[in-house]
Amino acid sequence: MSKPVNPPQYHLPASVDDKGRLNTPAAAISYFEAAGITELFCTTLDQRMALIYPMDIWARNLEVMANARDASGAAKRTAFRARAFGGEVKLDKAGRILLPSNLRAALDIEKQPVWLDFHNGVVKVMTKPVYEAEMQLAKAHAADDQAADQHDDTDREHQHHQTGDASQ
Secondary structure (H helix, E strand, O other): OOOOOOOOOOEEEEEOOOOOOOOOOHHHHHHHHOOOOEEEEEEEEOOOEEEEEEEHHHHHHHHHHOOOOOOOOHHHHHHHHHHOOEEOOOEEOOOEEOOOHHHHHHHHOOOOEEEEEEEEEEEEEEEEEHHHHHOOOOOOHHHHHHHHHHHHHHHHHHHHHOOOOOOO
8 A cells, every 4th residue: 555645844935937837846846746636727716826636636525526416516616716717737847837827917926935735635826915914814713723732632631531542
């Protein structure tokens, strides 16, 4: 059985050149290669940041959206936006990803630094203003987030004592 491959666990600085090619960092290329990821779908859902999905994850997302009954209108609109701005992409021999032209225009992402964040199988591509806004939001909520984490730890500890589970 093969060992699962973990994506980079930190934000990777990168850049998009004047032709709209994402200059993919070596750590990201190594991850894609080790995980056997060759087909990708790149889009945006919020017109703030690009999202790069391995094709199998993107196909599952489309399936979930197609089968959504409770929020079918929202799911259909999300799928429409994703297709309007998205496209299938691949790494070229130099390790670059040519971002779809409609996506580049929507995000004004050419000729600038970006940051890559691997999360739940998806790569978020953030421009400097988006990255800085996300950082400010994270900093502004740091105390609340730490308190919530401590509360979660206390809840787990309490559950283990109730069940007699001392394994953790």
